Amino acid sequence: xxxxxxxxxxxxxxxxxxxxxxxxxxxxxxxxxxxxxxxxxxxxxxxxxxxxxxxxxxxxxxxxxxxxxxxxxxxxxxxxxxxxxxxxxxxxxxxxxxxxxxxxxxxxx
Numbered sequence: 001x002x003x004x005x006x007x008x009x010x011x012x013x014x015x016x017x018x019x020x021x022x023x024x025x026x027x028x029x030x031x032x033x034x035x036x037x038x039x040x041x042x043x044x045x046x047x048x049x050x051x052x053x054x055x056x057x058x059x060x061x062x063x064x065x066x067x068x069x070x071x072x073x074x075x076x077x078x079x080x081x082x083x084x085x086x087x088x089x090x091x092x093x094x095x096x097x098x099x100x101x102x103x104x105x106x107x108x109x
Contacts, residue, residue: 012052014042015037015042015044015048015049015052016052017088017091018036018037018040018042019033019037019049019052019053020080020084020087020088020091021088021092022036023062023078023079023080023084024080024085024088027065027077027078027079028077028078029075029076029077029078030046030049030050030053030076030078031046031075033049034046034049053078056084057078060081060083061080061081061083061084061087062078062079062080062081062084063078063079063081064076064077064078064079065077065079
């Protein structure tokens with residue numbers, strides 16, 4: 001695997017984790033993801049999350065619903081399923097463990 005392939009895969013994984021973290025807090029629509037992710041300096045264009053959201057929805061890890069908007073077209077709101085919440089909690093604990101290990105390694109260096 002090339003360095004670029006690794007970078008793309010890592011960025012995609014981080015994006016998945018960030019979107020799931022947002023949805024673990026509350027349901028949201030894509031524009032909300034983009035705002036939060038861009039504030040966190042994960043710059044995305046509007047169409048980027050859709051393939052990921054569709055894949056998660058197709059395997060029943062996300063649910064969605066349409067809602068009328070007072071300021072434009074209908075909005076599609078996404079929410080995380082219970083199965084995905086458990087997965088996200090496990091992933092978060094792994095990430096926390098990795099951060100602690102890295103911090104300890106830095107102290108030793």
